[in-house]
Amino acid sequence: MLSRRLLSQPAHEVAVAPSGRIAAIACSTRVLVWDISTNEDVALFEVPTEVTSVALSPDGRTVASATLAGIVSLWDVTTGRKRFAVKAHTRTESDEYSKVTDVEFSPDGATLASACWDGIASLWDVADGRLLRRIEGNGGEINDLAFSPDGKTIALGTRYRSVSIREVATGNEVLRIRNHPGIIEHVAFSTAGRTIASVVGGAEGAVFLWDVRSGERLAKYSYRGQRAVAFAPNGQLLAAAGQTSRIRLLAMPGQPEPPAATGHASSVEQLFFSSDSKHVVSLSCDGTVFAWDIGTAQPTWELGGPDFSCATMANSPVENILAVAEFGGSLALWTLPQGRVRLRFPEGKAAISAVAFDPSGRVLACGLYDGAVHLLDTATGRARAVFEGLQREAVFVAFSADGRTLLALGEGGAVLCWDVRSRKIARAWTISDAFRVHGASVSRDSKLLAVVADHVADAPPCNSYDCIVYDFDTGEVVLALDEVFSNRVAFSPNNKMIAVGDSDGTVRLMEVATGKPLAQRAGHARAVECLAFSPNGKLLASGGDDTTVLVWNVGCLCGASSERETGPQDRASSTGP
Numbered sequence: 001m002l003s004r005r006l007l008s009q010p011a012h013e014v015a016v017a018p019s020g021r022i023a024a025i026a027c028s029t030r031v032l033v034w035d036i037s038t039n040e041d042v043a044l045f046e047v048p049t050e051v052t053s054v055a056l057s058p059d060g061r062t063v064a065s066a067t068l069a070g071i072v073s074l075w076d077v078t079t080g081r082k083r084f085a086v087k088a089h090t091r092t093e094s095d096e097y098s099k100v101t102d103v104e105f106s107p108d109g110a111t112l113a114s115a116c117w118d119g120i121a122s123l124w125d126v127a128d129g130r131l132l133r134r135i136e137g138n139g140g141e142i143n144d145l146a147f148s149p150d151g152k153t154i155a156l157g158t159r160y161r162s163v164s165i166r167e168v169a170t171g172n173e174v175l176r177i178r179n180h181p182g183i184i185e186h187v188a189f190s191t192a193g194r195t196i197a198s199v200v201g202g203a204e205g206a207v208f209l210w211d212v213r214s215g216e217r218l219a220k221y222s223y224r225g226q227r228a229v230a231f232a233p234n235g236q237l238l239a240a241a242g243q244t245s246r247i248r249l250l251a252m253p254g255q256p257e258p259p260a261a262t263g264h265a266s267s268v269e270q271l272f273f274s275s276d277s278k279h280v281v282s283l284s285c286d287g288t289v290f291a292w293d294i295g296t297a298q299p300t301w302e303l304g305g306p307d308f309s310c311a312t313m314a315n316s317p318v319e320n321i322l323a324v325a326e327f328g329g330s331l332a333l334w335t336l337p338q339g340r341v342r343l344r345f346p347e348g349k350a351a352i353s354a355v356a357f358d359p360s361g362r363v364l365a366c367g368l369y370d371g372a373v374h375l376l377d378t379a380t381g382r383a384r385a386v387f388e389g390l391q392r393e394a395v396f397v398a399f400s401a402d403g404r405t406l407l408a409l410g411e412g413g414a415v416l417c418w419d420v421r422s423r424k425i426a427r428a429w430t431i432s433d434a435f436r437v438h439g440a441s442v443s444r445d446s447k448l449l450a451v452v453a454d455h456v457a458d459a460p461p462c463n464s465y466d467c468i469v470y471d472f473d474t475g476e477v478v479l480a481l482d483e484v485f486s487n488r489v490a491f492s493p494n495n496k497m498i499a500v501g502d503s504d505g506t507v508r509l510m511e512v513a514t515g516k517p518l519a520q521r522a523g524h525a526r527a528v529e530c531l532a533f534s535p536n537g538k539l540l541a542s543g544g545d546d547t548t549v550l551v552w553n554v555g556c557l558c559g560a561s562s563e564r565e566t567g568p569q570d571r572a573s574s575t576g577p
């Protein structure tokens with residue numbers, strides 16, 4: 001895995017060329033051009049004042065930078081020379097309204113657009129720096145702009161709550177979209193150009209989808225920082241939830257949009273769909289559990305109150321059954337959607353920290369805070385076996401695809417695999433005693449285990465890894481992701497790719513067999529908090545701490561030529577909304 005530490009200062013703007021190989025990164029008064037495929041610096045440009053925006057030409061050979069002082073510059077990536085610099089916006093350097101907020105290349109790379117707080121968008125000839133046209137925003141300071149895919153129109157997002165779509169050739173306005181609830185931070189066209197997304201920041205934070213021809217609002221997504229996303233088994237819905245008590249159900253193209261569900265008193269941490277895709281179950285950090293009817297967004301049942309607090313839960317792979325473990329140590333199986341207790345297990349001596357069903361749904365593994373793992377019969381509630389060996393809390397338990405092997409991961413980094421029939425330890429290894437394990441993920445065929453842990457300096461043998469992928473059967477390291485700074489990973493359904501969400505908002509895809517980077521896209525403004533592949537593996541959802549949920553087309557991320565349909569996934573361009 002390739003990663004990059006930047007110039008001893010935090011990066012505040014990133015642009016990635018359409019090829020996915022070259023990135024331009026703004027860091028205070030410097031612009032670094034980095035070859036993602038080789039992990040090498042290509043060029044470094046010094047800028048007199050703070051850089052506010054960067055852009056890469058479609059061919060990756062030219063970088064545009066903009067500054068607080070209103071200067072727009074073009075740089076040649078190959079030679080490292082400045083091609084030209086212009087005072088894009090005419091007010092004095094001391095005037096805050098001279099700030100250039102965004103620069104973007106047209107799809108053919110021939111024109112550069114710059115937006116400014118003075119309310120003007122300027123179009124420049126990339127060949128010689130000649131001013132082609134100035135466009136008055138007519139709506140106050142311009143925060144963001146975007147070219148349509150055909151390059152014929154440009155969208156301007158303003159602080160005065162409107163989006164203006166203009167003809168590039170004439171500057172004439174063809175559509176104005178008003179009545180946003182707050183300042184517009186970002187605008188983006190869908191790949192097909194038929195839909196435009198606008199992002200409102202602040203307390204009113206929301207994502208809007210609009211029809212480009214009619215200006216009709218197609219959808220509104222209201223979010224705060226995301227903590228959980230999940231696709232329905234039928235692939236037609238995406239559930240997202242986070243810091244608010246609201247659960248948003250997003251429809252895939254061609255499906256009706258269901259209503260949002262609200263009921264928890266605190267943020268939502270986990271989401272599960274029932275096997276028939278008709279219900280979604282949510283766990284809040286306040287310990288309450290709700291089951292929601294997707295059609296009505298009304299709870300069919302809930303668990304909560306002063307005597308109840310859920311610690312963890314898991315859903316059965318074959319039935320609409322939910323295993324719910326409480327902090328007090330009790331455990332019960334609940335049926336969906338009725339919400340009836342199917343079976344209540346005797347209260348254990350130690351609190352349960354992790355649960356998992358075997359592939360048949362007949363056995364439930366419970367990892368305890370004291371390190372033991374208990375197997376329970378889901379039909380009778382009887383204890384089948386107790387597996388010991390972990391010295392610290394079992395943070396993760398899982399069965400192999402055939403149900404013959406049980407794996408448990410301890411908080412301190414110990415990994416144990418038992419033969420379920422003989423109850424003997426088949427394999428054991430330790431990631432590192434100096435790592436604090438946050439969690440893990442197992443591939444769908446149970447051949448791979450990804451472990452996510454906090455990095456501690458100089459901790460052998462994996463002192464520079466934050467995510468390690470192991471062979472489930474042998475314990476051998478298959479893939480080590482160097483300095484990922486991530487606590488979120490997900491395997492694709494075909495087990496060939498792994499997705500990583502970084503703390504800088506970047507989403508990455510790697511080939512598991514070779515570790516080859518397949519895609520890297522900057523989409524979120526802050527850390528990625530959750531990831532989920534659709535059942536067919538064609539879509540990847542990422543939820544960020546920046547109030548957004550992005551749905552990515554995996555084929556487009558990896559450079560496939562297939563055209564995407566219009567819909568929520570179109571919002572995830574290389575930069576995202």
